[in-house]
Amino acid sequence: MTPHPRFARIGRITLAYETLGPEHAPPVLLVHGLAQQLTAWPDALVHSLVKAGFRVIRFDNRDIGKSSRMCGTPRLAWHYLNAQVGRRSRAPYSLDDMAHDTLGLIDSLKLGPVHLVGASMGGMIAQIVAARFPYAVRSLTSIMSSSGDRRLPNARADVRKLLLNPVRQTSLQREIDHNLQLWELIASPGYPTPREQLRARLEDDLRRNVPAAGGIERQFAAILASGSRVPLLSQIDTPTLVLHGLEDPLIPFEAGRSTAEHIPGAVFESIAGMGHDLPAALLPTLAERLLKHFRQAVRAQLPPLQSRQCAKPLTYNKTN
Numbered sequence: 001m002t003p004h005p006r007f008a009r010i011g012r013i014t015l016a017y018e019t020l021g022p023e024h025a026p027p028v029l030l031v032h033g034l035a036q037q038l039t040a041w042p043d044a045l046v047h048s049l050v051k052a053g054f055r056v057i058r059f060d061n062r063d064i065g066k067s068s069r070m071c072g073t074p075r076l077a078w079h080y081l082n083a084q085v086g087r088r089s090r091a092p093y094s095l096d097d098m099a100h101d102t103l104g105l106i107d108s109l110k111l112g113p114v115h116l117v118g119a120s121m122g123g124m125i126a127q128i129v130a131a132r133f134p135y136a137v138r139s140l141t142s143i144m145s146s147s148g149d150r151r152l153p154n155a156r157a158d159v160r161k162l163l164l165n166p167v168r169q170t171s172l173q174r175e176i177d178h179n180l181q182l183w184e185l186i187a188s189p190g191y192p193t194p195r196e197q198l199r200a201r202l203e204d205d206l207r208r209n210v211p212a213a214g215g216i217e218r219q220f221a222a223i224l225a226s227g228s229r230v231p232l233l234s235q236i237d238t239p240t241l242v243l244h245g246l247e248d249p250l251i252p253f254e255a256g257r258s259t260a261e262h263i264p265g266a267v268f269e270s271i272a273g274m275g276h277d278l279p280a281a282l283l284p285t286l287a288e289r290l291l292k293h294f295r296q297a298v299r300a301q302l303p304p305l306q307s308r309q310c311a312k313p314l315t316y317n318k319t320n
Contacts, residue, residue: 005038005066010104016066017059017105020046025055026138027111028294031102032058033120033145034223035216037065037205042278048287054294057109061122062093062101063215065208073214074221076164083224086150091225092218095121099128106136113138115294120144120251120276121223127259131235139297140240140263141290144248144276146255147262148228156249159185163250166217176203183277186250190273191281233262239297240266243289245274267293 005016018038028049030041038058046056060067072092082089102125106114116137118126123145130140146152154160159182167178179202180195187193209215240263244256253270260268269289274282 005060007066008105008108010101010108013062013068013070013101015059015062015068015101015105017057017109019055019057019109021050021053021055023055025053026294026298027055027057027114028290029102029106029111029114029116030056030058031116031118031122031125032061033118033122034219035064036120036122037208039065039205039208040278042280042283044280045278045283045287048283049290052287052291054115057105057111057114059105061098061125061219063218069211069213069215070218072218074217076166076217076220076224079221079224080164083150083227086227088227089221089225091221093222095124095222095226096128098125098222099132102126102129103133103136115139115141115290115297117141117290118143118145119278121219123259124148124223124226124229127229127233127236127263130238130240131229131232134236134238137238138301139294140236140238141243141293142240142256142259143243143286144245144251144256144274145242145259146251147230147233147258148226149230149255149258150228152255152258153252155251156185159249163220168214172203172206175206179206186248186276188245188273188275188277188279188282189247191279193277193279230258230262233259234264236263236266239293239300241289241293242266242268243271243286244268245271245276247273248276250276 003018005018008015032040038060041058049056063070070092079089116126123142130137162182167175242256242260244253246253260266
């Protein structure tokens with residue numbers, strides 16, 4: 001059982017979120033990717049983190065699920081061509097705007113510094129938050145994401161074609177078929193999800209996302225229009241883990257390696273057989289790796305034991 005979503009007002013938008021675990025436990029904030037709702041974070045992964053003593057918050061980014069919908073009809077092909085030649089284009093909003101949404105949620109819920117975990121587009125958003133607002137981040141994990149360097153390999157041609165040509169104003173069945181075709185292309189070849197299970201999940205997500213109204217296209221435009229984060233990544237000084245599948249056809253493996261290379265001290269780990277999803281068979285491994293990273297980050301930020309033992313309580317001068 002997962003809780004019903006709650007809502008936080010962040011400036012002019014509203015974000016839908018769920019929180020699980022004790023209120024005063026160390027917070028883990030999960031940020032998902034393009035077209036992905038909070039439900040795309042597998043319950044099994046969330047419950048593993050809660051069982052280990054963490055409070056987990058997952059939310060719908062703007063323009064997806066139960067969060068606020070924005071306006072504008074981006075020309076994806078135009079944004080894509082501009083991105084290929086390193087030219088910035090104007091989208092309805094940017095990844096920086098989405099990073100401010102994320103920071104706003106941290107502040108609204110009074111979470112303090114969080115273990116920030118981002119997948120795909122969510123990894124891009126998390127990178128920006130960690131670089132620009134380091135006080136809000138205890139550790140950073142970037143999963144199957146990218147530095148945005150335009151010299152990196154593109155998505156595989158068949159995947160790119162489906163992304164740039166979304167199904168519009170059509171039946172639910174056609175949307176399910178389109179999404180099923182895409183997910184079967186990008187899913188982990190080493191950890192396949194049964195087709196009917198995948199179809200059922202996609203149908204549930206599409207029903208929850210009604211009305212879609214171009215939100216996914218606007219999110220994709222935000223990615224394409226936001227350019228490279230390479231100069232920004234060098235500013236990240238929080239403990240960082242980068243995870244990436246060796247078989248990812250959407251954001252190739254080299255993009256994860258590039259992310260880690262540009263973040264000082266980042267740890268990079270590749271996962272054989274993993275594509276661009278979070279398959280059930282990999283969840284125990286992912287949970288174990290995340291928990292290890294969280295604990296290492298906390299230990300790295302503690303003062304030396306001797307200093308902690310010798311610390312004296314603060315005293316205040318009494319004034320009349």
